[in-house]
Amino acid sequence: MRRQGVMRVDLHRWVTGWAMAAMLLVGPRVLAQTQADRLYLGVSLAGGGRLADGAVHVEERHNIELRVPLPPVVVGRTYLLPSVGYETRWLGANLLRPEGPGDDSLERRFHRIQLGLTVVRPLVPRWLLVAGVTGSTRTDFQSSFDLGLDTSWVVFAMASHQLGDTPGFGVTFGLVALWPFDRIPVVPILNLTYNRGPYILEVGLPRLTLLRKLGDAVEVGLVGALDIQVLHTRFEPEMQALGASYLRETQVRAGPTVNVHLGRDLWLSTSVGLSLINDYALLDRQRDSMDIPGLSMGPTPYGRVMLGWRPGRPQAKAQGPRPAP
Numbered sequence: 001m002r003r004q005g006v007m008r009v010d011l012h013r014w015v016t017g018w019a020m021a022a023m024l025l026v027g028p029r030v031l032a033q034t035q036a037d038r039l040y041l042g043v044s045l046a047g048g049g050r051l052a053d054g055a056v057h058v059e060e061r062h063n064i065e066l067r068v069p070l071p072p073v074v075v076g077r078t079y080l081l082p083s084v085g086y087e088t089r090w091l092g093a094n095l096l097r098p099e100g101p102g103d104d105s106l107e108r109r110f111h112r113i114q115l116g117l118t119v120v121r122p123l124v125p126r127w128l129l130v131a132g133v134t135g136s137t138r139t140d141f142q143s144s145f146d147l148g149l150d151t152s153w154v155v156f157a158m159a160s161h162q163l164g165d166t167p168g169f170g171v172t173f174g175l176v177a178l179w180p181f182d183r184i185p186v187v188p189i190l191n192l193t194y195n196r197g198p199y200i201l202e203v204g205l206p207r208l209t210l211l212r213k214l215g216d217a218v219e220v221g222l223v224g225a226l227d228i229q230v231l232h233t234r235f236e237p238e239m240q241a242l243g244a245s246y247l248r249e250t251q252v253r254a255g256p257t258v259n260v261h262l263g264r265d266l267w268l269s270t271s272v273g274l275s276l277i278n279d280y281a282l283l284d285r286q287r288d289s290m291d292i293p294g295l296s297m298g299p300t301p302y303g304r305v306m307l308g309w310r311p312g313r314p315q316a317k318a319q320g321p322r323p324a325p
Contacts, residue, residue, distance in 0.1 A: 038069050038308075038309050038310065038311060039067060039068055039069060039308065039309040040065075040066070040067055040306050040307065040308035040309065041064075041065070041066050041306065041307050041308075042063075042064070042065050042066075042304060042305065042306035042307075042308075043062075043063070043064050043304070043305050043306075044062075044063045044064075044065075044302065044303065044304040044305075045060060045061070045062055045063075045302065045303050045304075046060065046061040046063075046251070046275050046278075046300055046301075046302040047060055047275070047300035047301045047302065048060045048061070048300065049278070049297045049298060049300050050096070050297070051280070051294060051295055051296065051297050052293075052294045052295070052296045052297070053293070053294025053295070054096070054294075055095060055096055055294075056093050056094070056095060056096065057093065057094045057096055058091075058092070058093050058278075058280075058297060059091075059092035059093060059094070059107070060092075061089070061090065061091055061092075062089070062090040063087065063088070063089045063090070064087065064088050064089075065085070065086070065087040065088075066085060066086045066087070067083065067084075067085045068083065068084050068085070069081065069082075069083045070082040070083060070084060077121060077122055078119060078120070078121045079119070079120040079121070080117065080118075080119055081117070081118040081119075081120065081132075082115075082116065082117050082118075083114075083115075083116045083117075083118075084113075084114065084115055084116075085112075085113070085114035085115075085116075086111070086112065086113055086114070087110075087111070087112040087114075088109060088110070088111050088112075089109070089110045089112070089229070089231075090107070090108070090109045090110075091107065091108050091109075091110075091231075091247075091249075092105065092106065092107035092108075093105070093106050093107075094106075106236070108140055108231075108233050108234070109140055110138055110139070110140050110231055110233070111138065111139055111140070111141065112136055112137070112138040113136070113137050113138075114134060114135070114136040114137075115134070115135050115136075116132060116133070116134035116135070117132055117133055117134075118130065118131070118132035119131050119132055123159075126161055126162040126163075127159060127160070127161055127162075128159065128160045128161075129157075129158075129159055130156075130157075130158045130159070130160060130172070130174070131156065131157045131158070132155075132156055133153065133154065133155050133156075134153070134154040135151065135152070135153050135154075136151065136152050136153075136154075137150055137151045137152075138150055138152075138231065138232065140233065140234070142234070143232075143233070143234050146232075148180075149232045149245065149285070150232050152178070152179065152180060152230075153178070153179045154176060154177070154178055155176070155177045155179075156174060156175065156176040156177070156189070157174050157175060158172050158173060158174025158175075158189060159172070159173060159174060160172040166196065168193075168194065168195040168196040169193070169194050169195075169196060170192075170193055171190070171191070171192050171193075172189065172190070172191045172192075172193070172204075173188075173189060173190045173191075174188075174189050175187070175188055175189065176188075176189055180287055181287065189204070189205070190204055190205075191203070191204030191205075192204060198212055198213040198214075199211070199212060199213070200213070200219065200221070205226060206225055206226035206227070206228075207223070207224065207225045207226070208222075208223065208224040208225070209221070209222075209223050209224075210222050210223075211257075211259070216261065217260065217261040218258070218259070218260055218261070219257075219258070219259040220256070220257070220258050220259075221256070221257060222254065222255070222256055222257065223254070223255065223257045223271055223273075224252070224253065224254040224255075225252075225253050225254075226250075226251075226252055227249075227250070227251045227252075227253065228248065228249070228250050228251075229248070229249045229250075230246050230247075230248050230283070230287065231246060231247045231248075231249070232245060232246050233246070233247055239282070242282075242290065243284045243285065243290070244282045244283070244284065244290060245283060245284055245285045246282070246283035246284075246287060247280060247281075247282060247283070248280065248281040248282075248283055248289075249278075249279075249280055250277060250278075250279040250280075250281075251275050251277060251278055251279075252275070252276045252277040253273060253274070253275045253276065253302055254273050254274060254276060255271050255272055255273010255274060255302070256271065256272070256273065257269060257270065257271035258270050258271075265309055265310055265311050266307065266308070266309060266310075267307075267308045267309075267310050268305070268306075268307055269304075269305070269306040269307075269308060270303075270304070270305050270306075271303070271304045272301070272302070272303045272304075273301075273302060274299050274300070274301060274302065275299060275300045275301070275302045276299050277299075278296065278297040278298070278299070278300055279295065279296045279297075280295040280296065280297075281295060282295070
């Protein structure tokens with residue numbers, strides 16, 4: 001009985017850990033500090049700067065995101081894990097004039113609502129099948145809503161394999177299909193996770209995490225992330241005449257981070273670093289790039305604060321011998 005109890009606890013820990021990892025890995029936004037973060041509220045700020053063409057100055061970019069996992073549903077050996085997310089993002093830019101400041105400023109606030117469902121089923125020992133779908137809709141609540149242009153879908157199917165007998169070291173691989181897409185419709189996924197002893201290592205796209213535990217209450221290390229946003233927005237009449245419908249923003253961020261345990265499974269994460277790549281592109285209605293040069297910006301500072309809920313690992317309860325009848 002004791003061995004069966006330990007196996008059930010390990011299976012539950014492995015299933016929930018890999019399932020949440022998959023949900024965080026394949027969504028349009030991947031913002032949790034580690035894959036163990038279930039619920040989180042994050043606020044980030046990225047610096048502005050002048051685009052390469054010298055005619056546009058991008059203002060500071062603000063972002064607030066919230067992710068809430070809903071109660072799971074267990075059907076036999078299959079786990080159904082729904083989730084909901086919300087994000088608001090502010091972008092602003094000014095047109096620079098040779099004669100001085102003018103009134104050519106543009107700002108947009110986007111709101112994104114996301115619903116997801118992940119299905120996890122254990123296969124043979126140490127193997128899991130993970131599949132699911134995520135739907136997102138984004139609007140600025142000022143433009144007319146278009147279901148085809150303002151809604152995106154992500155469908156994924158992956159397998160995860162635990163390396164060794166002890167949970168905490170594994171690999172996940174599979175495919176992710178995107179619709180609509182602006183580059184390729186299907187993306188291969190490969191992610192390696194190590195969480196044993198004092199180290200946490202997560203290697204894959206779109207995130208890299210390396211943390212060192214200092215006791216039970218502090219983690220320090222480095223984080224890096226690739227963030228690609230495709231925003232359907234209202235353009236000025238001259239840009240609309242060219243056929244612009246979307247703005248694509250690409251960022252690559254890296255910097256040190258500190259996680260502090262506040263108690264009751266709550267963690268406060270802070271990160272300050274550089275956004276090394278800040279590129280923009282205008283896309284047409286079919287999400288094809290219009291190849292307009294000069295829409296890139298040099299490195300800018302960024303900062304992020306996140307409050308996350310990270311449940312502790314369950315411990316199997318030892319069972320003593322039954323008393324003699």
